[in-house]
Amino acid sequence: MAGYSTAVDTLIAALGRLPGIGAKSAERLAHHLLKCPPEEALALAEAIREVKERIRHCQTCFHLTEAEEPLCAVCRDPRRDPTVVCVVEQPRDLMALERAATYQGVYHVLLGRLAPLQGVGPEQLTVDALEARVRAGQVRELIMATNPNLEGDGTALLVANRLADTGVPVTRLARGLASGSVLEFANKEMLADALSGRQRF
Amino acid sequence: MAGYSTAVDTLIAALGRLPGIGAKSAERLAHHLLKCPPEEALALAEAIREVKERIRHCQTCFHLTEAEEPLCAVCRDPRRDPTVVCVVEQPRDLMALERAATYQGVYHVLLGRLAPLQGVGPEQLTVDALEARVRAGQVRELIMATNPNLEGDGTALLVANRLADTGVPVTRLARGLASGSVLEFANKEMLADALSGRQRF
Numbered sequence: 001m002a003g004y005s006t007a008v009d010t011l012i013a014a015l016g017r018l019p020g021i022g023a024k025s026a027e028r029l030a031h032h033l034l035k036c037p038p039e040e041a042l043a044l045a046e047a048i049r050e051v052k053e054r055i056r057h058c059q060t061c062f063h064l065t066e067a068e069e070p071l072c073a074v075c076r077d078p079r080r081d082p083t084v085v086c087v088v089e090q091p092r093d094l095m096a097l098e099r100a101a102t103y104q105g106v107y108h109v110l111l112g113r114l115a116p117l118q119g120v121g122p123e124q125l126t127v128d129a130l131e132a133r134v135r136a137g138q139v140r141e142l143i144m145a146t147n148p149n150l151e152g153d154g155t156a157l158l159v160a161n162r163l164a165d166t167g168v169p170v171t172r173l174a175r176g177l178a179s180g181s182v183l184e185f186a187n188k189e190m191l192a193d194a195l196s197g198r199q200r201f
Numbered sequence: 202m203a204g205y206s207t208a209v210d211t212l213i214a215a216l217g218r219l220p221g222i223g224a225k226s227a228e229r230l231a232h233h234l235l236k237c238p239p240e241e242a243l244a245l246a247e248a249i250r251e252v253k254e255r256i257r258h259c260q261t262c263f264h265l266t267e268a269e270e271p272l273c274a275v276c277r278d279p280r281r282d283p284t285v286v287c288v289v290e291q292p293r294d295l296m297a298l299e300r301a302a303t304y305q306g307v308y309h310v311l312l313g314r315l316a317p318l319q320g321v322g323p324e325q326l327t328v329d330a331l332e333a334r335v336r337a338g339q340v341r342e343l344i345m346a347t348n349p350n351l352e353g354d355g356t357a358l359l360v361a362n363r364l365a366d367t368g369v370p371v372t373r374l375a376r377g378l379a380s381g382s383v384l385e386f387a388n389k390e391m392l393a394d395a396l397s398g399r400q401r402f
Contacts, residue, residue: 004265004292004296005255005256005265005266005267005270005273005274006267007248007251007252007255007256007267008252008256008265010244010248010251011245011248011249011251011252013248014241014244014245014248015245015248017241017245018230018233018234018245019229019230019233020226020229020230021230025221027293027296028220028221028293029219029220029221029222030252031291031292031293032219032220033219033249033252033253034252034253034256034265034292038253040215040218041249041250041252041253042249042250042253043211043215044212044215044216044218044219044246044249045245045246045247045249045250046246047208047211047212047214047215047216048212048234048242048243048245048246048249049243049246050208050211050212051208051209051212051231051234051235051242052234052235052239052242052243054206054208055206055208055209055235064205064206064209064235065206066206066207066208069206073206090232091205091232091235092228092229092232095205095228
């Protein structure tokens with residue numbers, strides 16, 4: 001069997017290493033890049049290069065920021081309340097909360113969640129930096145917004161335990177039925193959360 | 202709402218222009234590229250640049266080939282029979298046939314299919330080059346391997362009509378039941394093809 005040329009094979013292999021892109025998708029994407037105008041393909045190549053060269057983590061909260069800014073857009077914003085800190089696993093969780101546009105405090109990005117089986121312990125996360133931030137004294141409340149699953153909950157518990165002696169209240173996001181969903185299809189855990197967290201009208 | 206930095210937004214936008222990659226996927230891919238080792242991300246950027254710089258179409262069959270080779274790997278291969286030409290729509294169709302590893306002839310890639318509604322007529326395809334190739338006299342048989350759908354069939358018909366006066370036999374790939382499938386789930390067209398194309402044991 002004759003293969004593609006080396007350059008095409010290399011591109012297919014590189015695309016296939018992206019998460020959720022299988023062999024077939026990688027081939028399809030490669031063909032798109034071969035056919036599309038050079039500007040479009042080179043813009044993508046350039047954008048990849050740019051983020052690897054310019055994007056750093058915020059020195060305070062570990063969200064993404066451009067290299068020349070030591071603090072991210074949220075931490076720099078004087079309208080945000082720096083005494084309320086919402087703890088998320090990843091920058092994309094932060095962005096999801098920002099899109100909801102109801103939160104006025106700042107963040108702390110852990111850059112992962114505890115996953116002992118994959119060798120991710122507290123030292124792989126930014127827990128130490130969070131602890132230092134809280135112990136420095138400025139924080140009034142810590143809102144745990146890790147994912148509502150086993151690993152997210154474990155991570156939240158670790159953080160809460162570490163900071164128990166500081167006296168800073170640690171809360172977590174409410175759980176229950178998803179707005180817009182139907183009760184009939186809610187699973188056991190959702191219903192249990194919804195019952196135990198029930199609130200007065 | 203605070204956005205990502207410009208570099209990240211640019212990358213997400215560039216990824217979102219790829220076919221089959223929606224806004225959510227683009228964000229997920231961007232985060233992967235931000236987190237992965239620089240070598241991996243830059244290898245992808247470089248691979249994109251490489252194909253845009255180095256990949257050209259074969260002068261004979263319009264398959265993909267590296268810039269320094271005027272002919273593709275199939276056309277260069279002395280073991281292939283240059284008198285039998287299989288006509289496909291895209292390089293990826295050629296690759297699918299090559300993976301089956303049963304075809305010993307050469308190819309002609311049309312680089313598309315007739316789609317009048319999208320403004321793709323014969324002049325957007327490599328039909329003229331195919332005609333010239335056949336009229337040059339070396340071709341014994343033309344096998345139409347365009348996609349078995351309305352547009353593919355229309356394209357095959359156009360080519361067959363154009364070359365009717367040359368006397369070169371034009372065949373098309375057999376149609377019928379997909380090997381490994383079950384009759385119960387075959388659709389009307391497949392069953393009609395299977396019946397009309399039935400063969401003796």
